[in-house]
Amino acid sequence: MAAAEPKPPAGAAAAGRLARGCWSAFWDYETPKVIVVKNRRLGVVYRSVQLLILLYFVWYVFIVQKSYQDSETGPESSVITKVKGITFSERKVWDVEEYVKPPEGGSVFSIITRIEVTPSQTLGTCPESVRVSNASCDTDEDCVAEQLDMLGSGLRTGRCVPYYQGSAKTCEVWGWCPVEDGASVSQFLGKMAPNFTILIKNSIHYPKFQFSKGNIEHRKDGYLRRCTFDEVSDPYCPIFKLGFIVEQAGENFTELAHTGGVIGVIINWDCDLDLSASKCNPKYSFRRLDPKHVPASSGYNFRFAKYYKVNGSATRTLIKAYGIRIDVIVHGQAGKFSLIPTIINLATALTSIGVGSFLCDWILLTFMNKNKVYSHKKFDKMADAPEQTVGPELCASEPSRQDSTLTDPRGLAQL
Helix, strand or coil, X not given: CCCCCCCCCHHHHHHHHXXXXXXXXXXXXXXXXXXXXXXXXXXXXXXXXHHHHHHHHHHHHHHHCCCCEEEXXXXXXXXXXXXXXXXXXXXXXXXXXXHEECCCCCCEEEEEEEEEEEEEEEEEEEECCCCCCCCECCCHHHCCCCCECCCCCEEEEEEEEECCCCCCEEEEEEEEECCHHHHCEEEECCCCHHHCEEEEEEEEEECCCCEEEECCCCCCCCHHHCCCCECCCECCCCEEEHHHHHHHCCCCHHHXXXXXXXXXXXXXXXXXXXXXXXXXXCEEEEEECXXXXXXXXXXXXXXXXXXXXXXXXXXXXXXXXXEEEEEEEEEEEEEEECHHHHHHHHHHHHHHCCHHHXXXXXXXXXXXXXXXXXXXXXXXXXXXXXXXXXXCCCCCCCCCHHHHHHHCCCXXXXX
16 A cells, blocks of 8 residues: 655745746736716716817827927028118218128128218317216316216316207216207118118038038029029029018118118928928018017117217218118028937827826716716725735745635636
């Protein structure tokens, strides 16, 4: 008679069950339970939310924003400008060398349209301008000698002298005399200014995509000598008339020429590099940049002087110039298909569709008449089983057959 095999100790059997339970928990797949609620209104809300989210990502994110592309903003840019034209005032003829400041042809330049000239200023003594605060006086006691007003025209001598016109008196100063408002003469240069032509040569480069382009058409037949800009027929002839720029900015040229102002020429390079290079074209827009509706800061003017010698004495002509300042501003954005942003936005879209389930669950469990019934069906509640001490191991022991019977009355755990 064969000897009976010895039974393994109880501790070894418990350890085996523990090991099987740990491996089972590691390899098992868990999936949420799905409950179908036959409620038409809730179903319409659920599908409507999903449709809206889908439309948002398909139309706005992918079609409008082109989020499937890698993008680069702020292209590297260079701007070269050149003004041509001739005009005249009451006293002389003006050419480009005189009315364009500065003459280097950068992205910011001014075209002088009106000047106030104070000729033949020399260093000496004369009445201070009435526009300077505390310049008016009645006696010499009202003027402090050697006082220097930062907004004045020179160093005060301490004398009270008659002003240039009328019976007023102001403190005498030592400086460039006569002062500006005492002898200035106004001259208007804007009669022919609307016909001035401005060449704006611009080239851009997007280093991320190694893409470069310019705004001048590559032709060798003297095209630039006979063309002016037209958005339809000549988009690559960047020669603009000054009157056209002011008109496109919505301004009156005569008024702007008298008071001065700042006009922005905005060149926008928005390029979809998934298309051919010919589809990447500059778009021009024009607008006034200075606050014309604020009287204290509207208009644009600056001063400069021309120096020369008269009988060995230093003499200058002071010019207060009013003009139209042109600021050429270049910006843009380039985009090209890239796999990484496409995957990220697709994942975001698929995740966002789950918002519909969250919203409908909240409505189902909060506002529906049978919300408690739905809550009972959706969530399983299980009482804590008696704790079993199996040692210091991290994994929980395998549920006993008795616990499985209580929590799984249909025996689904055996499937």
